[in-house]
Amino acid sequence: MSTNHDNFDFIQSGQRVIEIEASAALALKERIDDNFKKACQLILQCKGRVIVTGMGKSGHVGNKIAATLASTGTPAFFVHPGEASHGDLGMITGDDVVIGISNSGKTEEVLNIVPLIKRKGAPLISMAGDAKSMLATQADVHLDISVKEEACSLGLAPTASTTATLVMGDALAVALLEARGFTADDFALSHPGGSLGRRLLLLVEHIMHVGDKIPLIKQGVTISRALLEMSSKGLGMTGILNDNDELVGIFTDGDLRRMLDQGMDIQTTMIEDVMSKNPKTIHPHILAVEALNIMDKSKITALMVVDNNKPVGALNMHDLLRAGVV
Template identity: 60%
Template sequence: MIEAARYLLSAQRTIRMEAEAVASLEERIGDDFKNACELILKVPGRTVVTGMGKSGHVGGKIAATLASTGTPAFFVHPGEASHGDMGMITADDCVIALSNSGTTPEVLMLVPLLKRLGIPLISMTGAPESPLALASNAHINTGVDVEACPLDLAPTSSTTSTLVMGDALAIALLEARGFTAEDFAFSHPGGALGRKLLLKIDDVMRQGDAIPRVTEDTPLADALLEISAKGLGMTTVTAADGALLGVFTDGDLRRALDEQVDIKATAIGELMTRSPAVAHAGILAAEALRIMEERHISALVVLDEQEQTVGVVNLLALLEAGIA
């Protein structure tokens, strides 16, 4: 039990120390941070992030976050940059260099080359008077008083602080660019978010002959055949010119059977639901799902700009598309 308690105390101490390190960053958001944002926004090229060791791992994540939030970015290993990958960086780019000490040789080796090309240099270090910080066009202080590591050696609090500052930079740039949720989806087309934000109702609805259709004078028996043939559990009821008059659903059928109507003699127009919920072509499939959930229905008629029926979408189609 004593050993188990030590595990818990160690974990709690680590979290507390790193939380304190992150909290101290807020007071450092000032002119240097603003200058860094403006430098990145001004360059016509991309933002190149570099760093060695643990800083390199953090730099890779920062580059990925920047790229997915509207700031084209990628990571370059400083050791590889000295052996050919420097060619990946152009005069139109800017560089964010990470080094807690500000004295990492592999990173400092790149500084004269960046200066010669006139590439703006932004650094994140824990040492404002370090060679890297002093050589930078903008320096962001990510230093910590002590690492969470009890030996004060392993990068822990310092890497967390740098990661958080990178997120702060990415979000500030996102807002400055007016980056939208739809823009984000274009960077993530393969994920669930991309599907929800990009898929239109037109992509999943039944169209043409696949739409169940009857007229209002169609006998209920014939309407049931149309419902069965099209497999959506409902049918649209349309006028001769194609205008939507109503829908007939499983729920309407249950009510009709409860009233013991004559299925051969009763016209569907007497039983249909008038003024049903509809959606218009071009809306997001996720919006169609919201309408269906709010109205507690399992199918939705889609109209065009002339209010003509152009499709029907049901919950199954949205489920298969990964929306529901």
Template identity: 60%
Template sequence: MTAAPAARPTDAAGSDEASLIASGRQVIHIETRALEALQARIGPEFAAACRLLLGCRGRVVCTGMGKSGHIATKIAATLASTGTPAFFLHPGEASHGDLGMVKDSDVVLALSNSGETEEILTIVPALKRQGNLLVAMTGRNESRLATLSDVHLDVSVPEEACPLGLAPTASTTAALVMGDALAVALLEARGFTAEDFARSHPAGSLGRRLLLKISDIMHAGDEVPRVGSTATASEALVEMSRKRLGMTAVVDDDGHLLGVFTDGDLRRALDDDQIDLRTTPVQQLMARSPKTIGAQQLAIEAAHLMEEFKINGLVVVDDSRRVIGALNIHDLLRARVV
């Protein structure tokens, strides 16, 4: 007979709720202490690293192996999106050809908790020969990488949060925070603005809000609903139905805006038994002082106008109040402005 498999434990030691909560809190406590210790080390060396990066005529090349490599990748992404051109270079691949991506105008930011990572130390002589400056983040001031660097940032921690002292935990958190500190300090030193941030995030919500203009999303040319000053309400209704924006502009012979006739105006007219849409001039029913917007204004401004005045569409006019476009709330929704 085949022996039955041993039953798996259903409640391993230390897996009760209180133990799990205590473990999680202990990790946060240890990593908080690590960051408190790190804060005290933000001094002249940090300022020197910032000056070196600010003076970089090329890009910041971030490199690291293993978990340090993951942190270096994130630091590169943060730098690049906040005004400091940067990219990640895998140190193992660098010595097999990828070192060719590094120009002599670049500054290298190398991460290694031990400061003895062979893959990084292998490429340092080549970088030095090329004239690259080196900023190192390590947990050991006396390490080879620290002594070879032009600027060394001490990211050592009192202990790892891993109870075995093996898995990088507090040390990677410290390196990540140091990278954020560099990025923000550089951002402020460069006078980097929200508009600058938006330019590198055109697909994000901030990019759409700060970069997308009315001209990018408005209907123009033959798509703009408009009728002449002598049109009847029924003719305006036909134009509204054809262009499907829920409104039509009423213009004079030169295309200047006289007013706007909307779905709301139509409903009010239908409620009045004395109004015959076939014979009533649209000028009698239109709004004579409608809200308008310029083509070079931001799309988010259109959203604010629509929200403030409880309207669903806007006519776009030029400086002479000639009608050049139109848009409604659905255009803003499609553009993900709202």
């Protein structure tokens, strides 16, 4: 083995790998056909779970495919084919659908459990690179994951073939997700932890300022009074109420800067003359991520939270940052 790497073109080698693997993935587009549709229909009709199995690198990819299916609305898990032959086959029932992965279609550990899968009555979907292989011909539906060449210059290490397998698995998962009408809320139920869970599950009411911490003033006061309220509450705004305690406007730091540029007197100018009428608001039971979307689209940094047009809370971009929504 040579150890002189001084003149080796690492950039060219890396780019070649990406080109080969990209081509292998793109070639799959022509194979999204009736077999792909049948595979999706089998899974949608499944009363049990999708069981993914594969050996070696195919097994590693299969594990990822099972995880992606499970997190996008298709209950699934991975079963190692070697362990299946020693008891784990009991995890598979006739109500399940099995996805068997083997680039050659001849992997002994996978083929050994095919007759038992058939005996249980579970439909078998094969993902193989050889349509004439034992795995492909024994399957109820075959998905072609063959590649023209591996990215490995020796043609030995599974590279382009594992990429193609993963892409086909993602195509299945997303097609099923869309067919089920799977939503962001559904996705959140599978991902409650970490920043993803916070973004998808946190409601406005969980992070808004309430009670005396809400910046509010009544109509009929001067801008100087509004500034005192804004300064004491520290949210960069204040809501303006009518006599029925309904929100009729908002005054922000930005409004103040524009007013000062026009030379208005904060001691004599009334708040209703400079407030923004019909301000953007949000309901307390809406996802916090929606508050972020409203702020982004409207180019604002704070929102009043209202219920039946009466303020029940307030929040700004800093609150979203602290909660991990941004």
